[in-house]
Amino acid sequence: MTVLEGTRTEFIENNLGLVHSCAKRFRGRGIECDDLYSAGCMGLVKAYDGFDVSRGLCFSTYAVPVIFGEIKKLFRDGGTVKVSRSVKELGLKISAVREKYVKDTGNEPTVSQLAEILQVTKEQAADAINACMQAPALPHIAKVGKALYALRVVSANLSGDS
Template sequence: MKPLEQSSEKLLSQAEMRELIALSQQGDQEARKRMIEGNTRLVWSIVQRFSTRGVELEDLFQIGCIGLMKSVDKFDLSYEVKFSTYAVPMIIGEIQRFLRDDGMVKVSRSIRELNFKIRHATDEFIKQNEHPPTIQELAEVLGVTAEEIVTASDALRDPASLHEQLFESEGDSITLMDQMKDEKSEQPFEYIPLKEVLARLDQREQSIIYLRYFSDCTQSEIANRLGISQVQVSRLEKKILAQLKSWMATSTKVDQEVKNDI
C-alpha cells in the first residue's frame, strides 16, 4: 500500500464508499482495492499522530492499512454513520497494538515483518475460507516453515506478569505467581535464619509458610493438604506475612538499641 505522497487516488464520497463496501463484502476484490486506496489519506492523517514514537511512519502506515482493511470488511451498512467514524478507532487500535507489541519485548525487524504478514494473511484466509488457517496453511501461503510461523507469532505475544490477578473474592486475590511452583527449589526449614521468629507461629501457620516458601507448593496444593479453600490459604498467608514483618521490625529495633547501649 502506498502512502499519501505516492497516491493519486481521488477522494471518495460517502455514497461511493458505501457502494464499494457493499461490493467488497460480496467478494469484489477490485471494489475492495478502490475503497482502500481511496482512504489512504485517512490512514496517513492518523499515522501523523504517532510520529514521535520512534517508529518509521512507513511501517505505521502499513499497519494502519490493516486496520482500514478490517474496517472495510466489518463495516455494518445498516447503520447510517460515516465510514470514518467506524474506521478511525479501528486504525488507531491496530497501530497501538503494533506499538505495544514492538515496545514490550525487542525483536528483530524480520520477525516483526513476518508477524505483520501472518496477521494480514490470516485475515485474508478467514475472509475467503470462513475459518482460521492452520500453522501449516499459513506457512504454505507465506512460503516459510511452520517453525518460523510459530517463532514469529510467539515473539510478539504480551509477556504475562507474575502479579497478574487470576481471581478475586472479598478483597483476597490470587495471582499467577501463586499458581507457580519451582521443582528445583527446596531448602530445609531448620536452616532458615528466621527460625526463631517462625517458631512463634502456631502449627497450621508454620505448615503454610513451610509448604509455600520452602517446599514451593502452590496455594491450591496447600489448600488440598489442609482441607481448606485456596482463598482461605491466600488470606492466611497475607496475615502470617504481615505478622512476621511486624515481629522482624520489632526484633531489628531491639537489636539496634542493644548495639547503641554497647
C-alpha cells in the first residue's frame, strides 16, 4: 500500500463526492440519507486505507465498490440499529429454548423461565428478546387494525350504541 497525496483527512474530504454519488443510488429504500452517507464515509475511509497506488488503478475505481459494500452492509445488518453479536446469539438461544419448551409443555415460557434455563438474568433475556424481535409488516398491522375496527363497529351495533 502506498500513501496518497496530501493528508489523509484532506484526501478523504476531497473525495466525499464519491460518497454522495454512491449514497444517492440507495435513497428511498427505507434508510435515512444521513445513515447512507455515514456508511459511505466509512467505506471511503476503508478505501483510503486499503488503496495501493502501485497497482495502477484510479482511486475512484477502487473506492466505489468499497463504498457500495459498506452501504449494502447497512441494509444487510438491518439498518441503523446495531445489536451486539452476544445479544443476537442469546436471542437465537432463547428462540431455540422457547420452541423446545412449547413443544414439551404446550405452554409459552415466561421470560423468567427462559432466563433460568439459559442461566442469564431476566434483564438480559428480555433485552435479547426485544432486540431480536422482528417488527410486523405494515400490511399485517393494517389488516389487524381494520379487523379491530370492524369488531368494534359490530360490537357497538349489537349493544345498540352508535
